[in-house]
Amino acid sequence: MTRPISILSCLLAMLAVGEFDSVKAETPTSSVWNGTPVSLTANEMSIATGQPSLVLMSSGSTHVPVWSLSGGTVGQSVSGVVDGFPSDVAAVKVEIVVTTNDKETSSDFSDVYRVHLSQMVEGAPFTARNFLGDVVRTTLPPAPLYARTILLESYYEVKPHAPITVRVQREPGDPADTFTRPTGLALVRVTPLPALAKPLVVQEGPGYDSWPMMQAMGDKLVCTYSRGSGHTIGEDARAVYARTSTDQGKSWTPETVVANSPGYGDVTVGKGLDSTGAMLLWVRRVGKQWHHDLYRTTDGVKFELIATPEMEVTPIQITDVIDVPTVGLMALWFAGSYGDPGPNHSWGTLTSSDDGKTWKQNVIEAELTKENWPTEPSAVYLGDGKLLAIGRTEVGGNSTTRSQFQMVSTDYGATWKRSPTNISDVVISTPSLILDADTGLLSNYYYQRGPRGLLRRRVVDPNFIFDHPQSWPASEAIAAGSQLTVDAGNANATWIGDKHFISYYSGAAPDTSVFVAEVPAPQAEK
Template identity: 70%
Template structure:
């Protein structure tokens, strides 16, 4: 069995002793620091140097996992054997000595198996629990239960996999970090019934993302923004009311523009404020001439969608109020499809568990003046229902969309949907993805014309409060929706579940601009983050949640 060099140094140093405590070392440490118990400290470590917990640095947290030697020839590796059939087995350890400037950490595990039945057709599922021991506070205060991470098994026994369980957990660098790793054999995605061996937990300090710019933070519930570039100008449209409600008469739609990348904004203008209705922007895009289109939903005596057009982000003209057979909950972003014209996706349902939800497309062949509605799927349950989708046209008739799930729970079933079409949107296939670090997370997609890379932005609501990005070669996931690469933190915001979220993205040149809202009711702000477009090209399945090594 061949292991990555840092892991070899770690594991060989602990092979001779399975009981008690062992030192944690980094690849840069000449002499490990001796400590007692399962706590270890790393001296003189730079911010980018990871901390490693070997099997000997951890102890049983729940259930009855066993500490054992996994042998192959003359090599014996101590691992925690985690059952593929008995739920609730986990191990934990403490990490101390994080660098003073450390803002957050990412957590990875190294696992392997001796079972000859191992194959990529099987998956296993893991979860991390994190907390810190802060002064004058219960050590449960900062508990974070990670999302289930599913990963395919390796092609042969004794191959190791590095699996990212969490890419961004904010820390207080002076407080001990508690790490618990649990396998989830009861998760629907865990199909490998044999034990796996947990050899190493890797904790790496990461920098804090840049702070976002403020678009609007006046008193009130500023929320649900849409962001669109018109040439070199950013246009941000948002709504404001008194609470997280869509039908209140006080809720109207406003716009501001920026020509300096979101640092400063023009005075607010009113887009829509119809008496007796609550109004919210729900979709944006460009028409054939490059003008901005904006879908605004009106909720009052009835639910209506109005389409507006603007050339400057200040003056908005009503273009259409289509009469549709199915009244959508939302019509989302507009994009161009050859041979079709303009297209947007819609969805409808009451958010209940019954089979009464649907989704489909609306298309326009006359630059937005009239629209034709098509239902793709109906009578869906909540578990089957894709909501708030974002789509891009890839070429050759192919469209890829990502949609939000309304499922709760703590299993891998709560994951974004992928919707694909090969025939310009005439027919579609719906699948679940492996994008599980979501909670009512609305996606927004940008396809970079220079590199062909696709960025999926979404806000992880609740604990964490993180705006995330996953970057992929769309060809690598078009037919393999479980192959999405890992996520990275772009910004952080409120951790109050529904007082933050709903990212919407646009691009100018080589920079992506991401509008979202964050705060605490009754006052929230609309913010915008900027980040460089991903560079180069991403090989198929690069940076996938697991990286197998022989």
């Protein structure tokens, strides 16, 4: 998240309220709930790696001390230490304030930063809680002398009373850092946070319960999920089950069997509603052949098989079903192989004009490399023929090349334009979109797998982001789960009124469970 404002007004205001006073490096003694941040000025930080310079960035009579971070030399970073927080602090978020006085500054360029965090915990090496942050790409302001506040980390769990080391590094070696001139780091802000709300349990017990799909039918939640012996899709023991809730996820009915095909593994892969409000559920059936079965239910208990479409291109997966005017029902699909570099990957749409009984397959892109392949996409219809979809990336590593894709259409899904986004806090993170009818805001939910183990949300005005895929606001953490990479993940969201419900699975093989996080729908700024 960036908030560009005039450097003259911003930094003078900070000086007026003592924002650069050295006492700001001391942590507040009151409760975390007041959210009082701790600040480190440039003068309170020192060189960690490379040879950055502590300089005065000046304009007229205004002189601001900053660390000058090169746009061409990699490996430059500075660090500082803040004192530990009290026991009611569960985590911190870290922001930086940067600026530039270079005349070449323009919103045509972007730069990239990351934060390294660690804690000095008693009885352990100070490297024990080392954390390497995700790269964060932001667009420069339209002119020099503007300040940007950039959120580098939204939720780093901390131990109470242990000092926190903060190291900020610019990444000019990242392909997205296109501004070759220096930038100035003026301030680091560390804000204490409370613990995340605990999710509600849908299914917990022996077995690998995974890949849930969550759908609201009126005031009823229907959660479907697949259970097997491990992270496998083709074992005969894997079947699909369903539970329903009429109290917004607090309690659930006993599970019922949706699909248990002899000789096949059944996996939930997509959900939606037909024109009558009945729930549709895509189930991938893998055995000697690879099929996708579409089920329909009016109560979330009894499911009827209504279609097994034959397709020229066999998808890995068909995702959520949405309604598109003049078209009917639409679902996105993708095909290829997760482990193959390509170029043999593809994606496209399926459309139905008879409530899912028959489907037409359309190939949007083919012969893609793995780096350009959007997988497990989620889409929303925005109106006036416009659709917006977000796709998962299968790229690993920790650079801006590992970012979700945005695909947009202006002709009811006949043609699409695909672009990379600035959403890089992802690890094989499946997106799930909700468009709020009342506010018009778009929420993108996804689970960041691996060492983070966090369910995240980004909220944006879709009309703004439609043509600016690199300008998604920063994420917020919604819930936490397992940090074992493949034993947690796969967010799938729905809504009832002004509440969003996001299902995901979490645990440690051979036993994982299905959870649902409940969060208020985002509200438009007044």
